Amino acid sequence: MTTLVYLLPVALFLGGLGLSGFLWALRSGQYEDLDGAAERILIDRDDEPER
Amino acid sequence: MSCCAPGAEMALDVAGAASVLPSSQEIKLASRPLGGDLYQTDLSVPAVHCAACIQTIETAIGKLNRVEGARVSLSTKRVSVRWRGDEVPSFVAALGRLGYQAHLFDPVIDEKDKTLSELIRAVAVAGFAAGNIMLLSVSVWSGAEGATRDLFHWISALIAIPALAFAGGIYFRSAWNALRHGRMNMDVPIAVGVSLAYAISLYETINHGDHAYFDASVSLLFFLLIGRTLDHVMRERARTAVKGLSRLAARGAMVLRGDGMRDYLPVGEIEPGMQLLIAAGERIPVDGNIVEGSSDLDCSLVSGESTPRTVALGEKVQAGTLNLTGPLTMAATAAAKDSFLAEMVRLMEAAEGSRTQYRRIADRVSALYAPVVHLTAFLTFLGWMAATGDWHKATTIAIAVLIITCPCALGLAVPIVLVVAARRLFESGIMVKDGSAMERLASVDTAVFDKTGTLTLGRPHLVNASSIDPTMLAIAADMAAHSRHPFSRAIAGFAGFSGQPKLESFSEYPGFGIEASGAGNTWRLGRRGWAGWKARTGGEGKLSGSGGTVLSRNGIISASFAFKDALRPDAKAAIEQLKDAGLSVEMLSGDTAKACSEVAETLGVDRFVPAMLPSGKVKQIETLAKDGHKVLMVGDGLNDTPALGAADVSIAPATAADIGRNAADFVFLRESLLAIPFALDVSRKAGRLIRQNIAIAIIYNAVAVPIAILGHVTPLIAAIAMSASSLLVIGNALRLHGFALAEATSAPSATRSGIRAPVQQS
Numbered sequence: 076m077t078t079l080v081y082l083l084p085v086a087l088f089l090g091g092l093g094l095s096g097f098l099w100a101l102r103s104g105q106y107e108d109l110d111g112a113a114e115r116i117l118i119d120r121d122d123e124p125e126r
Numbered sequence: 127m128s129c130c131a132p133g134a135e136m137a138l139d140v141a142g143a144a145s146v147l148p149s150s151q152e153i154k155l156a157s158r159p160l161g162g163d164l165y166q167t168d169l170s171v172p173a174v175h176c177a178a179c180i181q182t183i184e185t186a187i188g189k190l191n192r193v194e195g196a197r198v199s200l201s202t203k204r205v206s207v208r209w210r211g212d213e214v215p216s217f218v219a220a221l222g223r224l225g226y227q228a229h230l231f232d233p234v235i236d237e238k239d240k241t242l243s244e245l246i247r248a249v250a251v252a253g254f255a256a257g258n259i260m261l262l263s264v265s266v267w268s269g270a271e272g273a274t275r276d277l278f279h280w281i282s283a284l285i286a287i288p289a290l291a292f293a294g295g296i297y298f299r300s301a302w303n304a305l306r307h308g309r310m311n312m313d314v315p316i317a318v319g320v321s322l323a324y325a326i327s328l329y330e331t332i333n334h335g336d337h338a339y340f341d342a343s344v345s346l347l348f349f350l351l352i353g354r355t356l357d358h359v360m361r362e363r364a365r366t367a368v369k370g371l372s373r374l375a376a377r378g379a380m381v382l383r384g385d386g387m388r389d390y391l392p393v394g395e396i397e398p399g400m401q402l403l404i405a406a407g408e409r410i411p412v413d414g415n416i417v418e419g420s421s422d423l424d425c426s427l428v429s430g431e432s433t434p435r436t437v438a439l440g441e442k443v444q445a446g447t448l449n450l451t452g453p454l455t456m457a458a459t460a461a462a463k464d465s466f467l468a469e470m471v472r473l474m475e476a477a478e479g480s481r482t483q484y485r486r487i488a489d490r491v492s493a494l495y496a497p498v499v500h501l502t503a504f505l506t507f508l509g510w511m512a513a514t515g516d517w518h519k520a521t522t523i524a525i526a527v528l529i530i531t532c533p534c535a536l537g538l539a540v541p542i543v544l545v546v547a548a549r550r551l552f553e554s555g556i557m558v559k560d561g562s563a564m565e566r567l568a569s570v571d572t573a574v575f576d577k578t579g580t581l582t583l584g585r586p587h588l589v590n591a592s593s594i595d596p597t598m599l600a601i602a603a604d605m606a607a608h609s610r611h612p613f614s615r616a617i618a619g620f621a622g623f624s625g626q627p628k629l630e631s632f633s634e635y636p637g638f639g640i641e642a643s644g645a646g647n648t649w650r651l652g653r654r655g656w657a658g659w660k661a662r663t664g665g666e667g668k669l670s671g672s673g674g675t676v677l678s679r680n681g682i683i684s685a686s687f688a689f690k691d692a693l694r695p696d697a698k699a700a701i702e703q704l705k706d707a708g709l710s711v712e713m714l715s716g717d718t719a720k721a722c723s724e725v726a727e728t729l730g731v732d733r734f735v736p737a738m739l740p741s742g743k744v745k746q747i748e749t750l751a752k753d754g755h756k757v758l759m760v761g762d763g764l765n766d767t768p769a770l771g772a773a774d775v776s777i778a779p780a781t782a783a784d785i786g787r788n789a790a791d792f793v794f795l796r797e798s799l800l801a802i803p804f805a806l807d808v809s810r811k812a813g814r815l816i817r818q819n820i821a822i823a824i825i826y827n828a829v830a831v832p833i834a835i836l837g838h839v840t841p842l843i844a845a846i847a848m849s850a851s852s853l854l855v856i857g858n859a860l861r862l863h864g865f866a867l868a869e870a871t872s873a874p875s876a877t878r879s880g881i882r883a884p885v886q887q888s
Contacts, residue, residue, distance in 0.1 A: 079274070079277070083281065086258065086261065087258060087281075087285075090254055090257065090258050091254070093254070094250055094251065094254040097250050098247060098250060101243065101246060101247065101250075106246070107199070107201070108199040108200055108201045108202070109201055110200040110201040111180065111198060111199055111200035111201060114176055114177035114180060114200055115177060115180060116177075117177035118177050118180065118181045
């Protein structure tokens with residue numbers, strides 16, 4: 076019974092963390108171009124002018 | 127650019143004959159100021175489809191002068207460019223050089239989709255709440271007792287509050303809206319069920335009862351919201367795709383001021399009396415008279431005439447027609463709001479207003495369902511009161527009846543099928559813009575087609591190429607490449623032979639043709655009377671084509687060309703399939719009787735009416751509707767728009783006029799007309815699945831309700847029964863995908879030319 080005192084808040088806190096993480100991602104526009112995000116990982120980001 | 131070959135995969139040549147780069151004034155008009163001298167321009171680039179495209183475009187545009195940055199969105203196939211200064215950087219031309227065709231679209235629609243983000247947020251909150259409450263409920267079901275159980279119930283009650291307030295709000299508002307207008311929709315029983323379940327659970331919790339339904343009430347919301355969100359996403363995707371199509375109406379025009387100044391004004395600010403300069407390749411923005419110049423006008427979008435009209439000084443021109451060959455100066459006689467286009471919009475709105483309002487299947491079912499359910503719950507309450515006299519027990523059982531009948535399966539039965547069906551259509555290049563459109567399409571028995579641009583492609587096609595001397599054809603093709611006239615475009619397609627005399631000094635005479643000289647000869651390609659000024663006959667003088675287009679050397683006719691409006695690919699097969707599906711097919715056209723009867727005969731169309739005015743088309747459809755027919759209208763022109771509004775359901779090709787595309791329920795992006803029987807087929811199957819799903823939901827109720835009335839329902843049983851019925855309904859809906867796959871393998875002909883495999887699976 077006493078373990079519940081820790082476990083319940085911990086469970087709710089973790090759940091809440093996930094939820095707020097999702098809402099943050101949503102607000103910062105990370106779900107706006109899902110197809111593009113999938114393709115962009117293929118782009119090389121080295122800034123050297125010529126190879 | 128190595129891997130992409132843009133444009134090759136999507137057989138979508140919307141711009142077609144009218145592909146002109148938007149002028150920099152036009153781009154500026156469509157740009158959004160971001161403060162300071164920073165502007166943002168959004169362009170639709172349909173050919174973007176991979177990482178290499180993104181990189182090529184972003185680096186190439188980013189290098190341009192005064193461009194701050196460019197960002198490609200692959201989902202919407204758009205590029206947004208941020209730039210500084212007064213002059214518009216030449217990013218459209220830069221895109222063109224890379225091989226990507228870009229065009230502007232209406233900037234107003236670029237607002238963020240508020241409903242979608244609200245729905246997604248609601249799903250997230252409801253999902254969080256449902257997960258946590260379910261965790262606590264499982265502990266209760268597996269034997270938590272006394273104080274522990276009460277604690278769990280209290281925590282569940284707390285978690286459920288934000289879920290109900292935030293996620294449930296969508297349903298409460300919709301239900302309240304329906305009730306206030308004296309209507310009934312599926313959200314009413316949902317709202318009643320959810321809130322009563324919460325209320326009784328709270329009451330039980332306060333009184334240390336052992337049954338609480340917090341999990342049922344929140345997970346119900348979670349499931350329903352998922353269905354609703356998917357539905358919204360699907361429709362929004364279709365809308366975005368349609369809005370990304372190139373705009374066909376003029377956005378503005380160059381106005382010639384009295385003092386010789388030139389100003390680019392948006393269409394809305396053009397007033398009668400102003401002098402407008404219309405370059406070749408631009409659309410006429412408002413009605414007016416020509417005060418200088420002569421040209422050919424493509425009226426196919428406005429009146430349905432397939433042959434371009436030659437216009438000269440003093441003649442009237444209608445808004446929406448496309449100036450093909452020569453620059454014109456015109457005096458506006460009407461403002462945009464009084465022009466032909468605006469008149470069509472008014473006619474369409476009138477037609478839509480008189481159309482009977484369609485009631486969706488789900489609403490019709492819920493209008494029967496909700497009273498029955500609520501009455502059953504009430505009778506259960508009375509029954510238990512009479513039998514036991516225990517007020518508390520009677521209420522609990524009555525509410526258990528309401529909870530178990532809460533239409534989770536019914537609420538999902540329709541949207542989930544529509545989502546699967548809309549996705550099938552989307553992959554085949556058919557956009558569904560309205561949820562009820564598929565239900566309406568499934569019930570049609572008459573299909574009415576427009577001719578020009580719908581059954582035909584609205585662009586001429588050379589029919590006697592094989593009987594023309596190849597050298598002459600090559601010369602003609604060489605000359606034709608210098609003109610934008612549709613006939614020239616048709617001839618220019620035959621270029622590629624070598625060895626013909628080299629021509630130079632091409633000049634185009636608007637309304638007549640093209641002249642060029644080479645090796646001491648003067649060549650003319652154009653009207654018979656103008657080109658063959660000396661001749662009685664040349665080689666093949668007898669073969670007079672439409673408009674009598676000929677090629678002449680020094681005034682002597684050496685070849686003549688015959689044109690026909692090319693039929694859309696698979697038009698005949700599509701009409702046959704529609705007939706096999708039990709539809710009667712009619713054609714209403716603004717074109718001449720001769721052109722109509724040829725097309726009708728080739729395609730096997732039962733009935734046709736030529737030379738129709740826009741209001742005539744509406745009348746014809748209203749007559750059909752009065753005789754009890756359900757009419758499908760397929761059309762593309764401005765003159766079809768009122769008819770599109772009047773019909774029970776409407777389909778437009780991607781090449782249709784802007785307002786036509788917006789008015790239509792479906793828009794198909796590929797050229798093949800097989801899209802129409804395919805849409806009909808999917809809609810009918812979807813209709814069948816919707817009925818099955820509703821039947822499943824009702825059978826589930828028939829089994830569950832007696833158990834509930836007898837008072838045997840516990841929260842565990844309710845949770846299992848509701849999830850099981852929802853899964854059953856979803857599984858049944860997914861069969862639509864299975865149908866389609868089975869057919870694709872058994873009937874490859876349908877996928878061969880028209881309904882091509884999806885370009886990219888996302």
